[in-house]
Amino acid sequence: MIPGTVGAAPVQNIGAYGVELKDRFESLDAVDLVTGRSVLLDAAMCHFGYRDSVFKNVLAGKSIITRVRFRLPRPWQPVLGYLDLERKLHETGITHPDAQQIFDWICAIRRAKLPDPAEIGNAGSFFKNPVVSAEQCRDIIGRDPEIVHYALPDGRFKLAAGWLIDACGWKGKSVGRAAVYERQALVLVNRGGASGAEVVTLARAIQESVYGRFGIRLEPEPVMI
Numbered sequence: 001m002i003p004g005t006v007g008a009a010p011v012q013n014i015g016a017y018g019v020e021l022k023d024r025f026e027s028l029d030a031v032d033l034v035t036g037r038s039v040l041l042d043a044a045m046c047h048f049g050y051r052d053s054v055f056k057n058v059l060a061g062k063s064i065i066t067r068v069r070f071r072l073p074r075p076w077q078p079v080l081g082y083l084d085l086e087r088k089l090h091e092t093g094i095t096h097p098d099a100q101q102i103f104d105w106i107c108a109i110r111r112a113k114l115p116d117p118a119e120i121g122n123a124g125s126f127f128k129n130p131v132v133s134a135e136q137c138r139d140i141i142g143r144d145p146e147i148v149h150y151a152l153p154d155g156r157f158k159l160a161a162g163w164l165i166d167a168c169g170w171k172g173k174s175v176g177r178a179a180v181y182e183r184q185a186l187v188l189v190n191r192g193g194a195s196g197a198e199v200v201t202l203a204r205a206i207q208e209s210v211y212g213r214f215g216i217r218l219e220p221e222p223v224m225i
């Protein structure tokens with residue numbers, strides 16, 4: 001349920017629910033638009049980061065991805081560390097879900113939270129989840145103990161941007177026809193006829209209030225042209 005093409009998937013290292021493309025990526029073929037040559041890039045060459053890759057930086061607009069190779073682990077191993085999935089395990093009492101069960105849970109969670117772009121215009125999560133140091137995270141927890149946060153392998157913490165936006169009171173608010181989705185504060189929606197300027201004004205206002213309250217700068221996930 002991440003809408004898009006296979007070729008675009010490595011561009012922002014798509015991911016959800018604890019797994020990113022880079023975790024299952026082998027290599028890709030791309031056409032270098034400067035030389036016209038076909039090149040093969042492995043994971044190291046793609047410089048994958050959180051919703052980021054070389055295709056958003058050094059190679060932005062300079063290559064077209066034509067083939068992506070994935071490598072899936074055998075035997076299959078579930079990744080269940082995400083809060084919503086932990087809740088499902090708890091609610092259902094299922095301790096060893098199979099792949100189909102996880103697939104069904106994730107589709108249900110996403111349907112409940114994310115508007116269908118075919119019905120309400122949106123670009124999915126509008127801001128990246130900010131990554132902060134352990135010290136910053138402790139400081140925020142001291143003030144807001146409820147904050148949703150995830151420990152990263154490098155000792156830093158990923159905070160739920162939707163939670164930060166919600167805490168600033170943005171859920172359901174709008175600027176013109178651009179609005180913050182009532183069911184998930186991380187999603188900005190077009191109520192019909194919103195201008196680009198309205199979306200940008202709303203996004204900036206959200207960034208300012210989150211910075212004012214938490215001292216964190218939210219970074220947009222979509223590419224703005």
Ligand SMILES: Cc1cc2nc3c(=O)[nH]c(=O)nc-3n(C[C@H](O)[C@H](O)[C@H](O)COP(=O)(O)OP(=O)(O)OC[C@H]3O[C@@H](n4cnc5c(N)ncnc54)[C@H](O)[C@@H]3O)c2cc1C
Pocket residue numbers: 001002003004005006007008009011012013014015016051055063064065066114115116117122123124125223
């Ligand atoms: C409801 C909803 C939910 C979403 N959920 C998620 C989510 O959970 N996780 C997540 O990571 N994203 C999510 N997204 C964002 C979006 O689905 C992804 O960014 C997806 O990869 C975009 O694919 P696209 O084909 O539409 O690319 P586009 O938006 O058309 O392009 C994205 C960028 O990639 C470049 N590009 C596209 N194709 C190629 C290619 N073949 N070679 C080189 N460059 C290329 C474009 O020039 C552009 O800069 C969501 C979006 C929506 C609307």
